[in-house]
Amino acid sequence: MKEHATKEVGHATKQDEQATKQIVQERYAEAARRVTSGAGNGCCGAGASTSCADPITSNLYNDGEKAQLPSDAVAASLGCGNPTALAQLSPGEVVLDLGSGGGIDVLLSARRVSPGGKAYGLDMTDAMLELARENQRKAGVSNVEFLKGEIEAIPLPDNSVDVVISNCVINLSTDKNKVLREAFRVLRPGGRFAVSDVVVRGEVPAEIRRNVELWIGCVAGALQESEYRSLLAGAGFEAIDVEPTRTYCAADAKEFLAAAGLDAAAIAPVVDGKFLSAFIRARKPKPARAWNVPD
Numbered sequence: 001m002k003e004h005a006t007k008e009v010g011h012a013t014k015q016d017e018q019a020t021k022q023i024v025q026e027r028y029a030e031a032a033r034r035v036t037s038g039a040g041n042g043c044c045g046a047g048a049s050t051s052c053a054d055p056i057t058s059n060l061y062n063d064g065e066k067a068q069l070p071s072d073a074v075a076a077s078l079g080c081g082n083p084t085a086l087a088q089l090s091p092g093e094v095v096l097d098l099g100s101g102g103g104i105d106v107l108l109s110a111r112r113v114s115p116g117g118k119a120y121g122l123d124m125t126d127a128m129l130e131l132a133r134e135n136q137r138k139a140g141v142s143n144v145e146f147l148k149g150e151i152e153a154i155p156l157p158d159n160s161v162d163v164v165i166s167n168c169v170i171n172l173s174t175d176k177n178k179v180l181r182e183a184f185r186v187l188r189p190g191g192r193f194a195v196s197d198v199v200v201r202g203e204v205p206a207e208i209r210r211n212v213e214l215w216i217g218c219v220a221g222a223l224q225e226s227e228y229r230s231l232l233a234g235a236g237f238e239a240i241d242v243e244p245t246r247t248y249c250a251a252d253a254k255e256f257l258a259a260a261g262l263d264a265a266a267i268a269p270v271v272d273g274k275f276l277s278a279f280i281r282a283r284k285p286k287p288a289r290a291w292n293v294p295d
Helices: 014-036 063-067 071-075 104-112 126-139 176-186 206-216 225-235 250-259 264-271
Strands: 094-098 118-123 144-148 161-167 187-200 238-248 275-283
Touching (some): 104 118, 104 126, 126 144, 161 176, 225 238, 225 275
Parallel strands (some): 094 161, 161 187
Antiparallel strands (some): 238 275
16 A cells, blocks of 8 residues: 555556555544444554554543543544644534544534534545444534545535545545645635644654554555645645654664564664654735725
8 A cells, every 4th residue: 555655646656556556445444333333442553453553643632622522432542643723623614524533623622613514524434424424413513524535636616615624534545736736725714724634844764664654554544744835835725834743763663673574773863853743834815905096
């Protein structure tokens, strides 16, 4: 999966693209089934060990937030951040979550934009959509709609949402440029892009990067920070900011790297501080004001 996921469209073939989507769907469908069967959390890493979600997906939501939600929504969370806590949502706004999974960020957003607002969740995996809708029913939240579709082709009209959020999903796309342009399209002028994602700072040898990405699992295909900024600007965004929230080090992956035949201590100098979760903000510009010139 990771060799495919790190390629951008334009460099990857259509076969690569479809293979990546198929693997992502299978992984997230399995994650949903694990939750609904009571087998534990969805597990972000490459294996099914109990420690695979730490430190990427653990301790992202406070007890107050988790108390508002069905346990399955919390268990199905495979993100690397908490975009709803940082997006400064307001009552009456319309929010779209790209790659909404079990619905945790959609349900939290829906409460923040009430009264008068709405939260959409977009996901391509039937099992996750089924789980999310069941979590919505259990939570008793009405101002939510879960949509089936791909984040490269958002099934909403132009200029229809105030805020686009996402939680470590954009990195999985083989065409991140298209995702960002779609996000720009559906945002209203002045709308905000506020996502959690994983970025890379500095160069990492390809073989080591592949093994670290296999450990991180859900966040393969992470862009260089500078490339993320460039793609956002190219899509038309302004006020671009990348704020680190968690930095990953080789010691966090010690057991996994050892199983892959790598020495965590030996590779630490070329890995530590280079893979990090970040909160990425940007804004869609408002149209320039027209000035009335007297005759």
